[in-house]
Amino acid sequence: MRASRQLIAAVAWLAAVVSTGAQAQAQAGEWVSYRDAYRAMVQFEKYGGPKNLLQSQLQVQSRDHAGLGEGAQLTLTGKTTQLNLPLDALGRTVFPLQKAAYDENAALVLNRKGVPFVLRPQVTIAPRADGQYDAADLRTACAQALGFVRYVDASQRARQCAGVRFVFSKKETAGVRLRHPEGGEQRLPEQALPVTSGAAFTGDPDEGFPIVTWRFGTAPGRVQVVTYNAPLAIVPIFE
Amino acid sequence: MNKLLFLALSAACGMTWAQTPATNPMPDGSRDMYVGLGVQSAPRWDGTGSRKVSALPVLQVQWSNGLFISGMSAGMHLTDSPTFEYGPLVAVQPGRDRSGTGQVFDGVGSAGTTLIGPVPEPIDKRNLRGTGLDGMNKIGARLQGGVFANYYLTPQWRLTSSVLYGAGNDHDGARLDLGVQRLAFELGSQHRVSVSAGVSIVNRNYNQTYFGVSLEEAAHSRFSWYEAGGGLQEAHVGVRWNWALSPSWMLTSNLQAKGLLGNAAKSPLVERSTNLTVSTAFAYRF
Numbered sequence: 001m002r003a004s005r006q007l008i009a010a011v012a013w014l015a016a017v018v019s020t021g022a023q024a025q026a027q028a029g030e031w032v033s034y035r036d037a038y039r040a041m042v043q044f045e046k047y048g049g050p051k052n053l054l055q056s057q058l059q060v061q062s063r064d065h066a067g068l069g070e071g072a073q074l075t076l077t078g079k080t081t082q083l084n085l086p087l088d089a090l091g092r093t094v095f096p097l098q099k100a101a102y103d104e105n106a107a108l109v110l111n112r113k114g115v116p117f118v119l120r121p122q123v124t125i126a127p128r129a130d131g132q133y134d135a136a137d138l139r140t141a142c143a144q145a146l147g148f149v150r151y152v153d154a155s156q157r158a159r160q161c162a163g164v165r166f167v168f169s170k171k172e173t174a175g176v177r178l179r180h181p182e183g184g185e186q187r188l189p190e191q192a193l194p195v196t197s198g199a200a201f202t203g204d205p206d207e208g209f210p211i212v213t214w215r216f217g218t219a220p221g222r223v224q225v226v227t228y229n230a231p232l233a234i235v236p237i238f239e
Numbered sequence: 240m241n242k243l244l245f246l247a248l249s250a251a252c253g254m255t256w257a258q259t260p261a262t263n264p265m266p267d268g269s270r271d272m273y274v275g276l277g278v279q280s281a282p283r284w285d286g287t288g289s290r291k292v293s294a295l296p297v298l299q300v301q302w303s304n305g306l307f308i309s310g311m312s313a314g315m316h317l318t319d320s321p322t323f324e325y326g327p328l329v330a331v332q333p334g335r336d337r338s339g340t341g342q343v344f345d346g347v348g349s350a351g352t353t354l355i356g357p358v359p360e361p362i363d364k365r366n367l368r369g370t371g372l373d374g375m376n377k378i379g380a381r382l383q384g385g386v387f388a389n390y391y392l393t394p395q396w397r398l399t400s401s402v403l404y405g406a407g408n409d410h411d412g413a414r415l416d417l418g419v420q421r422l423a424f425e426l427g428s429q430h431r432v433s434v435s436a437g438v439s440i441v442n443r444n445y446n447q448t449y450f451g452v453s454l455e456e457a458a459h460s461r462f463s464w465y466e467a468g469g470g471l472q473e474a475h476v477g478v479r480w481n482w483a484l485s486p487s488w489m490l491t492s493n494l495q496a497k498g499l500l501g502n503a504a505k506s507p508l509v510e511r512s513t514n515l516t517v518s519t520a521f522a523y524r525f
Contacts, residue, residue: 042265
Protein backbone atom coordinates (compact mmCIF):
# COMPACT_ATOMS: atom_id res chain seq x y z
CA MET A 1 0.00 0.00 0.00
CA ARG A 2 2.79 2.35 0.96
CA ALA A 3 4.67 1.37 -2.17
CA SER A 4 1.63 2.17 -4.28
CA ARG A 5 1.31 5.60 -2.75
CA GLN A 6 4.98 6.28 -3.30
CA LEU A 7 4.63 5.18 -6.90
CA ILE A 8 1.64 7.42 -7.52
CA ALA A 9 3.45 10.30 -5.83
CA ALA A 10 6.45 9.70 -8.05
CA VAL A 11 4.29 9.82 -11.16
CA ALA A 12 2.62 13.02 -9.92
CA TRP A 13 6.07 14.53 -9.43
CA LEU A 14 7.02 13.44 -12.92
CA ALA A 15 3.84 15.06 -14.25
CA ALA A 16 4.81 18.35 -12.64
CA VAL A 17 8.30 18.19 -14.13
CA VAL A 18 6.95 17.29 -17.57
CA SER A 19 4.37 20.05 -17.40
CA THR A 20 7.09 22.58 -16.65
CA GLY A 21 9.22 21.25 -19.47
CA ALA A 22 6.32 21.25 -21.89
CA GLN A 23 5.48 24.85 -21.06
CA ALA A 24 9.06 25.80 -21.66
CA GLN A 25 8.84 24.17 -25.05
CA ALA A 26 5.54 25.79 -25.87
CA GLN A 27 5.61 27.52 -29.20
CA ALA A 28 4.30 30.96 -30.12
CA GLY A 29 1.43 29.38 -32.05
CA GLU A 30 -0.26 26.06 -32.61
CA TRP A 31 2.11 23.32 -33.69
CA VAL A 32 2.23 19.94 -35.35
CA SER A 33 5.03 17.42 -35.18
CA TYR A 34 7.20 17.50 -38.30
CA ARG A 35 7.70 13.74 -38.00
CA ASP A 36 3.96 13.15 -38.13
CA ALA A 37 3.60 15.37 -41.19
CA TYR A 38 6.63 13.74 -42.81
CA ARG A 39 5.10 10.34 -42.37
CA ALA A 40 2.09 11.32 -44.45
CA MET A 41 3.83 13.49 -47.03
CA VAL A 42 6.63 11.08 -47.89
CA GLN A 43 4.17 8.57 -49.26
CA PHE A 44 3.89 10.48 -52.52
CA GLU A 45 7.67 10.48 -52.87
CA LYS A 46 7.83 6.76 -52.24
CA TYR A 47 5.01 5.97 -54.65
CA GLY A 48 6.53 4.17 -57.62
CA GLY A 49 3.66 4.58 -60.07
CA PRO A 50 3.40 7.24 -62.80
CA LYS A 51 3.06 10.73 -61.31
CA ASN A 52 4.78 13.09 -63.75
CA LEU A 53 1.60 15.12 -64.26
CA LEU A 54 0.92 15.53 -60.54
CA GLN A 55 2.12 17.66 -57.66
CA SER A 56 1.91 17.04 -53.93
CA GLN A 57 1.49 19.81 -51.38
CA LEU A 58 0.69 20.15 -47.70
CA GLN A 59 -2.53 22.00 -46.95
CA VAL A 60 -3.29 23.81 -43.70
CA GLN A 61 -6.92 23.99 -42.63
CA SER A 62 -8.21 25.78 -39.56
CA ARG A 63 -10.21 23.50 -37.32
CA ASP A 64 -12.80 26.12 -36.49
CA HIS A 65 -13.59 26.75 -40.17
CA ALA A 66 -12.89 30.44 -39.64
CA GLY A 67 -10.13 30.46 -42.22
CA LEU A 68 -6.48 31.36 -41.90
CA GLY A 69 -6.67 34.90 -43.25
CA GLU A 70 -4.08 36.79 -45.25
CA GLY A 71 -0.39 36.28 -44.56
CA ALA A 72 -0.67 32.89 -42.91
CA GLN A 73 2.48 30.83 -42.98
CA LEU A 74 4.00 27.78 -41.40
CA THR A 75 7.42 27.82 -39.86
CA LEU A 76 9.52 24.71 -39.56
CA THR A 77 11.29 25.09 -36.24
CA GLY A 78 13.99 22.88 -34.79
CA LYS A 79 17.24 23.20 -32.91
CA THR A 80 19.13 24.19 -36.04
CA THR A 81 16.25 24.43 -38.50
CA GLN A 82 14.26 27.57 -39.18
CA LEU A 83 12.33 27.64 -42.44
CA ASN A 84 9.36 29.80 -43.38
CA LEU A 85 6.73 28.12 -45.55
CA PRO A 86 4.32 30.69 -47.07
CA LEU A 87 0.84 29.39 -47.82
CA ASP A 88 -1.02 30.01 -51.06
CA ALA A 89 -4.65 31.10 -51.27
CA LEU A 90 -5.77 27.52 -50.63
CA GLY A 91 -3.53 27.18 -47.56
CA ARG A 92 -1.00 24.97 -49.35
CA THR A 93 2.76 24.87 -49.34
CA VAL A 94 5.45 22.58 -50.69
CA PHE A 95 6.51 20.28 -47.86
CA PRO A 96 10.28 20.12 -47.31
CA LEU A 97 11.56 16.58 -46.75
CA GLN A 98 14.56 17.22 -44.49
CA LYS A 99 16.48 14.62 -42.53
CA ALA A 100 17.90 17.27 -40.20
CA ALA A 101 14.43 18.51 -39.25
CA TYR A 102 13.27 14.94 -38.73
CA ASP A 103 16.21 14.04 -36.50
CA GLU A 104 15.70 17.21 -34.45
CA ASN A 105 12.04 16.33 -33.92
CA ALA A 106 11.15 19.75 -35.33
CA ALA A 107 7.70 21.32 -35.18
CA LEU A 108 5.54 23.03 -37.78
CA VAL A 109 4.21 26.21 -36.20
CA LEU A 110 1.40 28.33 -37.64
CA ASN A 111 1.71 32.10 -37.24
CA ARG A 112 -1.83 32.34 -35.92
CA LYS A 113 -2.12 32.21 -32.16
CA GLY A 114 -5.03 30.21 -30.86
CA VAL A 115 -6.05 28.92 -34.29
CA PRO A 116 -6.06 25.13 -34.13
CA PHE A 117 -5.36 23.56 -37.50
CA VAL A 118 -5.04 20.29 -39.32
CA LEU A 119 -2.64 19.34 -42.09
CA ARG A 120 -3.68 17.37 -45.13
CA PRO A 121 -1.69 16.10 -48.08
CA GLN A 122 -3.25 17.28 -51.34
CA VAL A 123 -2.31 15.75 -54.67
CA THR A 124 -3.43 17.81 -57.65
CA ILE A 125 -2.74 18.08 -61.36
CA ALA A 126 0.22 20.31 -62.15
CA PRO A 127 -0.88 23.47 -64.01
CA ARG A 128 0.63 24.35 -67.37
CA ALA A 129 2.17 27.73 -68.06
CA ASP A 130 0.28 28.16 -71.36
CA GLY A 131 -3.07 27.30 -69.80
CA GLN A 132 -3.89 24.78 -72.54
CA TYR A 133 -4.66 21.19 -71.60
CA ASP A 134 -5.34 18.36 -74.00
CA ALA A 135 -8.27 16.28 -72.82
CA ALA A 136 -6.15 13.17 -73.12
CA ASP A 137 -3.53 14.68 -70.79
CA LEU A 138 -6.17 15.58 -68.20
CA ARG A 139 -7.52 12.04 -68.34
CA THR A 140 -4.02 10.65 -67.91
CA ALA A 141 -3.32 13.00 -65.01
CA CYS A 142 -6.56 12.03 -63.32
CA ALA A 143 -5.67 8.37 -63.79
CA GLN A 144 -2.26 9.00 -62.21
CA ALA A 145 -3.90 10.67 -59.21
CA LEU A 146 -6.36 7.80 -58.88
CA GLY A 147 -3.48 5.34 -58.99
CA PHE A 148 -1.84 7.09 -56.07
CA VAL A 149 -5.09 7.27 -54.09
CA ARG A 150 -5.61 3.54 -54.61
CA TYR A 151 -2.02 2.94 -53.47
CA VAL A 152 -2.57 4.61 -50.10
CA ASP A 153 -6.21 3.64 -49.55
CA ALA A 154 -7.43 0.15 -50.44
CA SER A 155 -11.06 1.23 -50.07
CA GLN A 156 -10.73 3.53 -53.12
CA ARG A 157 -10.11 0.75 -55.61
CA ALA A 158 -13.64 0.79 -56.99
CA ARG A 159 -13.61 4.49 -57.82
CA GLN A 160 -13.15 5.90 -61.31
CA CYS A 161 -12.00 9.20 -62.76
CA ALA A 162 -14.97 11.41 -63.59
CA GLY A 163 -13.42 14.77 -64.44
CA VAL A 164 -11.39 17.65 -63.13
CA ARG A 165 -12.19 20.79 -61.16
CA PHE A 166 -10.40 24.06 -61.92
CA VAL A 167 -10.22 26.27 -58.84
CA PHE A 168 -9.59 29.97 -59.34
CA SER A 169 -8.66 32.89 -57.16
CA LYS A 170 -11.49 34.99 -55.81
CA LYS A 171 -9.64 38.05 -57.04
CA GLU A 172 -9.48 37.13 -60.69
CA THR A 173 -11.96 36.28 -63.39
CA ALA A 174 -12.51 32.58 -63.76
CA GLY A 175 -12.85 31.22 -67.26
CA VAL A 176 -12.46 27.87 -68.94
CA ARG A 177 -13.33 27.12 -72.54
CA LEU A 178 -13.44 23.98 -74.58
CA ARG A 179 -11.65 24.24 -77.90
CA HIS A 180 -12.64 21.63 -80.44
CA PRO A 181 -10.15 20.20 -82.91
CA GLU A 182 -9.69 21.70 -86.32
CA GLY A 183 -9.99 19.74 -89.54
CA GLY A 184 -13.54 18.50 -89.24
CA GLU A 185 -16.29 19.17 -91.73
CA GLN A 186 -17.26 22.18 -89.68
CA ARG A 187 -15.29 23.83 -86.91
CA LEU A 188 -17.27 24.23 -83.71
CA PRO A 189 -16.97 27.51 -81.82
CA GLU A 190 -15.22 27.56 -78.46
CA GLN A 191 -17.55 26.62 -75.67
CA ALA A 192 -17.36 28.39 -72.30
CA LEU A 193 -17.86 26.11 -69.30
CA PRO A 194 -20.09 27.41 -66.50
CA VAL A 195 -18.45 28.97 -63.44
CA THR A 196 -19.92 28.07 -60.08
CA SER A 197 -18.92 28.61 -56.49
CA GLY A 198 -17.61 25.87 -54.25
CA ALA A 199 -14.83 24.38 -52.18
CA ALA A 200 -11.46 23.63 -53.69
CA PHE A 201 -11.17 20.24 -52.00
CA THR A 202 -13.78 17.96 -50.54
CA GLY A 203 -14.35 18.93 -46.93
CA ASP A 204 -12.83 22.41 -47.20
CA PRO A 205 -14.79 24.92 -45.11
CA ASP A 206 -14.45 27.77 -47.63
CA GLU A 207 -17.00 27.14 -50.36
CA GLY A 208 -16.62 30.52 -52.00
CA PHE A 209 -13.98 29.80 -54.63
CA PRO A 210 -14.88 30.19 -58.31
CA ILE A 211 -14.71 26.71 -59.77
CA VAL A 212 -15.21 25.19 -63.18
CA THR A 213 -15.91 21.49 -63.39
CA TRP A 214 -15.22 19.61 -66.56
CA ARG A 215 -16.50 16.06 -66.67
CA PHE A 216 -14.82 13.72 -69.08
CA GLY A 217 -18.06 12.14 -70.22
CA THR A 218 -17.86 11.35 -73.91
CA ALA A 219 -15.64 14.27 -74.84
CA PRO A 220 -13.35 13.39 -77.74
CA GLY A 221 -9.73 12.86 -76.84
CA ARG A 222 -8.56 15.73 -79.05
CA VAL A 223 -10.57 18.47 -77.40
CA GLN A 224 -8.56 21.14 -75.60
CA VAL A 225 -9.40 22.79 -72.29
CA VAL A 226 -8.16 26.37 -72.13
CA THR A 227 -7.94 28.53 -69.01
CA TYR A 228 -7.65 32.28 -69.35
CA ASN A 229 -6.29 32.88 -65.89
CA ALA A 230 -3.98 30.53 -64.06
CA PRO A 231 -6.00 28.27 -61.77
CA LEU A 232 -5.00 27.90 -58.12
CA ALA A 233 -5.48 24.17 -58.40
CA ILE A 234 -6.68 21.48 -60.79
CA VAL A 235 -8.33 18.84 -58.68
CA PRO A 236 -9.06 15.35 -60.00
CA ILE A 237 -12.62 14.15 -59.39
CA PHE A 238 -13.24 10.50 -58.51
CA GLU A 239 -16.63 8.84 -58.33
CA MET B 240 -3.70 12.42 -43.34
CA ASN B 241 -4.56 8.98 -42.57
CA LYS B 242 -3.44 6.23 -40.40
CA LEU B 243 0.00 6.29 -39.08
CA LEU B 244 0.91 7.50 -35.79
CA PHE B 245 0.66 4.99 -33.14
CA LEU B 246 2.74 5.05 -30.16
CA ALA B 247 2.00 2.36 -27.83
CA LEU B 248 4.35 2.20 -25.07
CA SER B 249 2.36 0.18 -22.76
CA ALA B 250 2.21 -3.29 -21.69
CA ALA B 251 0.74 -5.10 -18.83
CA CYS B 252 -0.02 -8.52 -17.69
CA GLY B 253 -3.42 -7.92 -19.16
CA MET B 254 -1.86 -7.19 -22.55
CA THR B 255 -0.15 -10.33 -23.61
CA TRP B 256 -0.87 -9.88 -27.30
CA ALA B 257 1.93 -8.47 -29.37
CA GLN B 258 1.99 -4.87 -30.45
CA THR B 259 3.01 -3.90 -33.95
CA PRO B 260 3.22 -0.18 -34.64
CA ALA B 261 2.20 1.07 -38.06
CA THR B 262 4.91 1.47 -40.68
CA ASN B 263 6.77 4.68 -40.14
CA PRO B 264 8.59 5.90 -43.25
CA MET B 265 11.44 8.21 -42.35
CA PRO B 266 14.74 9.43 -43.79
CA ASP B 267 17.45 6.80 -44.16
CA GLY B 268 19.44 6.49 -40.97
CA SER B 269 16.81 8.14 -38.78
CA ARG B 270 14.78 6.72 -35.93
CA ASP B 271 11.68 7.67 -33.94
CA MET B 272 11.90 6.80 -30.26
CA TYR B 273 9.76 7.21 -27.18
CA VAL B 274 11.00 6.47 -23.68
CA GLY B 275 8.95 7.04 -20.56
CA LEU B 276 7.67 5.94 -17.22
CA GLY B 277 4.22 5.65 -15.73
CA VAL B 278 1.98 3.66 -13.48
CA GLN B 279 -0.32 0.75 -14.12
CA SER B 280 -3.12 -0.97 -12.28
CA ALA B 281 -3.64 -4.53 -13.43
CA PRO B 282 -4.85 -7.91 -12.19
CA ARG B 283 -2.12 -9.86 -10.42
CA TRP B 284 -2.68 -12.64 -12.92
CA ASP B 285 -5.18 -13.37 -15.65
CA GLY B 286 -8.56 -13.99 -14.10
CA THR B 287 -7.99 -12.78 -10.56
CA GLY B 288 -9.90 -10.01 -8.85
CA SER B 289 -6.78 -9.03 -6.94
CA ARG B 290 -5.02 -6.03 -8.40
CA LYS B 291 -1.59 -4.52 -8.16
CA VAL B 292 -0.22 -1.10 -8.93
CA SER B 293 3.21 -1.07 -10.47
CA ALA B 294 5.64 1.13 -12.33
CA LEU B 295 5.30 0.96 -16.10
CA PRO B 296 8.36 1.57 -18.25
CA VAL B 297 7.54 2.80 -21.72
CA LEU B 298 9.62 2.12 -24.79
CA GLN B 299 8.92 2.35 -28.49
CA VAL B 300 11.56 2.71 -31.16
CA GLN B 301 11.23 2.56 -34.93
CA TRP B 302 14.19 2.66 -37.30
CA SER B 303 14.29 3.61 -40.95
CA ASN B 304 15.11 0.04 -41.98
CA GLY B 305 11.78 -1.17 -40.58
CA LEU B 306 12.99 -2.57 -37.26
CA PHE B 307 10.85 -1.71 -34.27
CA ILE B 308 10.56 -2.28 -30.55
CA SER B 309 7.17 -1.66 -28.99
CA GLY B 310 6.71 -2.55 -25.37
CA MET B 311 7.38 -6.24 -24.96
CA SER B 312 7.50 -6.88 -28.72
CA ALA B 313 10.07 -6.36 -31.43
CA GLY B 314 9.93 -7.02 -35.12
CA MET B 315 10.61 -5.71 -38.56
CA HIS B 316 8.40 -4.30 -41.26
CA LEU B 317 9.41 -6.04 -44.47
CA THR B 318 7.32 -3.79 -46.69
CA ASP B 319 6.64 -0.06 -46.86
CA SER B 320 3.25 -0.54 -48.48
CA PRO B 321 0.64 1.81 -46.96
CA THR B 322 -1.99 -0.94 -47.01
CA PHE B 323 -0.23 -4.14 -46.00
CA GLU B 324 2.31 -4.81 -43.27
CA TYR B 325 4.06 -8.04 -42.44
CA GLY B 326 7.26 -9.31 -40.96
CA PRO B 327 8.91 -11.34 -38.23
CA LEU B 328 7.96 -10.72 -34.64
CA VAL B 329 9.36 -11.66 -31.25
CA ALA B 330 7.68 -10.97 -27.93
CA VAL B 331 8.42 -11.61 -24.28
CA GLN B 332 5.72 -13.41 -22.37
CA PRO B 333 6.00 -12.35 -18.72
CA GLY B 334 6.53 -15.08 -16.19
CA ARG B 335 4.32 -15.80 -13.19
CA ASP B 336 5.17 -16.63 -9.60
CA ARG B 337 3.08 -17.02 -6.48
CA SER B 338 2.44 -13.27 -6.37
CA GLY B 339 1.24 -13.02 -9.96
CA THR B 340 2.44 -12.00 -13.41
CA GLY B 341 5.85 -10.39 -13.80
CA GLN B 342 6.96 -6.96 -14.94
CA VAL B 343 5.85 -5.67 -18.29
CA PHE B 344 6.77 -2.82 -20.63
CA ASP B 345 4.48 -0.74 -22.75
CA GLY B 346 4.65 1.02 -26.11
CA VAL B 347 2.80 4.12 -27.18
CA GLY B 348 0.72 2.44 -29.84
CA SER B 349 0.11 3.14 -33.45
CA ALA B 350 -2.92 4.85 -32.58
CA GLY B 351 -3.33 6.52 -29.47
CA THR B 352 -3.96 6.21 -25.92
CA THR B 353 -6.84 5.83 -23.72
CA LEU B 354 -9.50 7.55 -21.87
CA ILE B 355 -8.94 6.27 -18.40
CA GLY B 356 -12.04 4.63 -17.06
CA PRO B 357 -13.03 3.86 -13.52
CA VAL B 358 -11.14 1.14 -11.79
CA PRO B 359 -13.74 -1.22 -10.40
CA GLU B 360 -12.09 -1.94 -7.10
CA PRO B 361 -10.08 0.25 -4.78
CA ILE B 362 -6.46 -0.32 -5.65
CA ASP B 363 -4.55 -2.60 -3.33
CA LYS B 364 -7.18 -2.62 -0.63
CA ARG B 365 -7.94 -6.30 -0.79
CA ASN B 366 -6.86 -8.71 1.79
CA LEU B 367 -4.56 -10.87 -0.26
CA ARG B 368 -4.39 -13.70 2.21
CA GLY B 369 -5.50 -16.87 0.56
CA THR B 370 -5.93 -15.31 -2.85
CA GLY B 371 -2.38 -15.81 -4.15
CA LEU B 372 -0.91 -18.58 -6.22
CA ASP B 373 0.75 -20.37 -3.31
CA GLY B 374 1.57 -23.91 -4.29
CA MET B 375 1.50 -23.23 -8.02
CA ASN B 376 4.71 -23.80 -9.93
CA LYS B 377 6.63 -20.79 -11.08
CA ILE B 378 6.45 -20.05 -14.80
CA GLY B 379 9.47 -18.36 -16.29
CA ALA B 380 9.39 -15.48 -18.74
CA ARG B 381 9.44 -16.79 -22.29
CA LEU B 382 10.71 -15.41 -25.56
CA GLN B 383 8.27 -16.16 -28.33
CA GLY B 384 8.92 -15.97 -32.04
CA GLY B 385 6.54 -15.64 -34.95
CA VAL B 386 5.17 -13.37 -37.62
CA PHE B 387 2.65 -10.56 -37.98
CA ALA B 388 0.49 -9.37 -40.85
CA ASN B 389 -1.79 -6.34 -40.91
CA TYR B 390 -4.11 -5.13 -43.64
CA TYR B 391 -5.59 -1.64 -43.92
CA LEU B 392 -9.23 -1.58 -44.97
CA THR B 393 -8.88 2.19 -45.07
CA PRO B 394 -6.07 4.40 -43.82
CA GLN B 395 -7.87 4.52 -40.46
CA TRP B 396 -8.93 0.91 -40.02
CA ARG B 397 -6.61 -2.03 -39.97
CA LEU B 398 -7.01 -5.73 -39.41
CA THR B 399 -4.20 -7.17 -37.32
CA SER B 400 -2.89 -10.67 -36.86
CA SER B 401 0.11 -12.36 -35.32
CA VAL B 402 1.24 -15.87 -34.52
CA LEU B 403 3.73 -16.50 -31.74
CA TYR B 404 5.28 -19.73 -30.53
CA GLY B 405 7.43 -20.50 -27.50
CA ALA B 406 5.35 -19.61 -24.45
CA GLY B 407 4.63 -21.94 -21.58
CA ASN B 408 6.58 -24.29 -19.35
CA ASP B 409 7.98 -26.31 -22.23
CA HIS B 410 8.33 -23.46 -24.71
CA ASP B 411 5.67 -25.07 -26.87
CA GLY B 412 2.73 -22.76 -26.35
CA ALA B 413 1.32 -21.16 -29.49
CA ARG B 414 -0.91 -18.14 -29.75
CA LEU B 415 -2.84 -16.58 -32.63
CA ASP B 416 -4.10 -13.02 -32.18
CA LEU B 417 -6.68 -11.51 -34.51
CA GLY B 418 -7.91 -7.98 -34.14
CA VAL B 419 -9.18 -4.78 -35.62
CA GLN B 420 -7.95 -1.28 -34.83
CA ARG B 421 -9.29 2.15 -35.49
CA LEU B 422 -6.18 4.27 -35.81
CA ALA B 423 -6.87 7.74 -34.57
CA PHE B 424 -4.87 10.06 -36.69
CA GLU B 425 -5.41 13.76 -36.85
CA LEU B 426 -2.66 16.19 -37.47
CA GLY B 427 -3.25 19.46 -35.75
CA SER B 428 -4.88 17.96 -32.75
CA GLN B 429 -2.76 17.24 -29.72
CA HIS B 430 -5.12 14.44 -28.70
CA ARG B 431 -5.40 11.13 -30.47
CA VAL B 432 -7.62 8.31 -29.40
CA SER B 433 -7.59 4.88 -30.92
CA VAL B 434 -9.65 1.81 -30.21
CA SER B 435 -8.97 -1.85 -30.76
CA ALA B 436 -10.65 -5.19 -30.31
CA GLY B 437 -9.57 -8.74 -30.86
CA VAL B 438 -9.55 -12.36 -29.88
CA SER B 439 -6.79 -14.81 -29.01
CA ILE B 440 -6.65 -18.48 -29.87
CA VAL B 441 -4.10 -20.70 -28.14
CA ASN B 442 -3.06 -24.32 -28.24
CA ARG B 443 -3.47 -26.76 -25.37
CA ASN B 444 0.12 -26.37 -24.17
CA TYR B 445 -0.31 -22.64 -23.80
CA ASN B 446 -3.56 -22.87 -21.89
CA GLN B 447 -2.33 -25.69 -19.68
CA THR B 448 0.65 -23.62 -18.57
CA TYR B 449 -1.27 -20.50 -17.61
CA PHE B 450 -4.70 -21.90 -16.71
CA GLY B 451 -4.16 -25.57 -15.95
CA VAL B 452 -3.54 -27.07 -12.49
CA SER B 453 -1.40 -30.22 -12.33
CA LEU B 454 -1.94 -32.97 -9.77
CA GLU B 455 1.19 -31.83 -7.98
CA GLU B 456 -0.02 -28.24 -7.90
CA ALA B 457 -3.46 -29.34 -6.76
CA ALA B 458 -1.87 -31.17 -3.84
CA HIS B 459 0.03 -28.07 -2.71
CA SER B 460 -2.37 -25.25 -3.51
CA ARG B 461 -5.97 -24.25 -2.91
CA PHE B 462 -6.84 -25.08 -6.53
CA SER B 463 -8.30 -28.33 -7.78
CA TRP B 464 -6.80 -30.33 -10.61
CA TYR B 465 -7.68 -28.91 -14.01
CA GLU B 466 -6.57 -29.75 -17.49
CA ALA B 467 -7.07 -26.87 -19.87
CA GLY B 468 -7.54 -27.56 -23.57
CA GLY B 469 -6.80 -25.22 -26.43
CA GLY B 470 -9.13 -22.99 -28.42
CA LEU B 471 -10.52 -19.52 -28.06
CA GLN B 472 -8.87 -18.07 -24.97
CA GLU B 473 -9.93 -14.43 -24.68
CA ALA B 474 -11.58 -11.44 -26.27
CA HIS B 475 -10.35 -7.95 -25.56
CA VAL B 476 -11.18 -4.34 -26.29
CA GLY B 477 -8.99 -1.36 -25.62
CA VAL B 478 -8.76 2.38 -25.90
CA ARG B 479 -5.54 4.36 -26.05
CA TRP B 480 -5.27 8.10 -25.63
CA ASN B 481 -2.12 9.99 -26.58
CA TRP B 482 -1.89 13.61 -25.52
CA ALA B 483 1.02 15.48 -27.09
CA LEU B 484 2.02 18.08 -24.53
CA SER B 485 4.78 19.42 -26.75
CA PRO B 486 6.70 18.12 -29.76
CA SER B 487 8.78 16.07 -27.34
CA TRP B 488 6.51 15.17 -24.40
CA MET B 489 3.48 12.95 -24.47
CA LEU B 490 1.05 11.55 -21.95
CA THR B 491 0.00 8.09 -23.10
CA SER B 492 -2.81 6.27 -21.34
CA ASN B 493 -4.43 2.96 -21.95
CA LEU B 494 -7.53 1.08 -20.87
CA GLN B 495 -7.91 -2.58 -21.71
CA ALA B 496 -10.81 -4.87 -20.88
CA LYS B 497 -10.32 -8.57 -21.31
CA GLY B 498 -12.78 -11.41 -21.08
CA LEU B 499 -11.50 -14.95 -20.71
CA LEU B 500 -13.27 -17.56 -22.80
CA GLY B 501 -13.47 -21.31 -23.23
CA ASN B 502 -11.20 -23.52 -21.16
CA ALA B 503 -9.38 -20.53 -19.72
CA ALA B 504 -12.57 -19.09 -18.27
CA LYS B 505 -13.39 -22.42 -16.60
CA SER B 506 -10.02 -22.68 -14.86
CA PRO B 507 -10.03 -22.77 -11.04
CA LEU B 508 -7.41 -19.99 -11.20
CA VAL B 509 -10.03 -17.69 -12.65
CA GLU B 510 -12.08 -15.87 -10.06
CA ARG B 511 -13.59 -13.48 -12.55
CA SER B 512 -13.55 -13.84 -16.29
CA THR B 513 -13.43 -10.12 -17.06
CA ASN B 514 -10.60 -7.84 -16.03
CA LEU B 515 -9.52 -4.26 -16.58
CA THR B 516 -6.00 -2.93 -16.96
CA VAL B 517 -5.42 0.80 -16.71
CA SER B 518 -2.18 2.64 -17.26
CA THR B 519 -0.85 6.12 -17.82
CA ALA B 520 2.68 7.22 -18.52
CA PHE B 521 4.76 10.17 -19.66
CA ALA B 522 6.96 9.56 -22.67
CA TYR B 523 9.71 11.64 -24.23
CA ARG B 524 10.14 11.57 -27.99
CA PHE B 525 13.76 11.54 -29.12
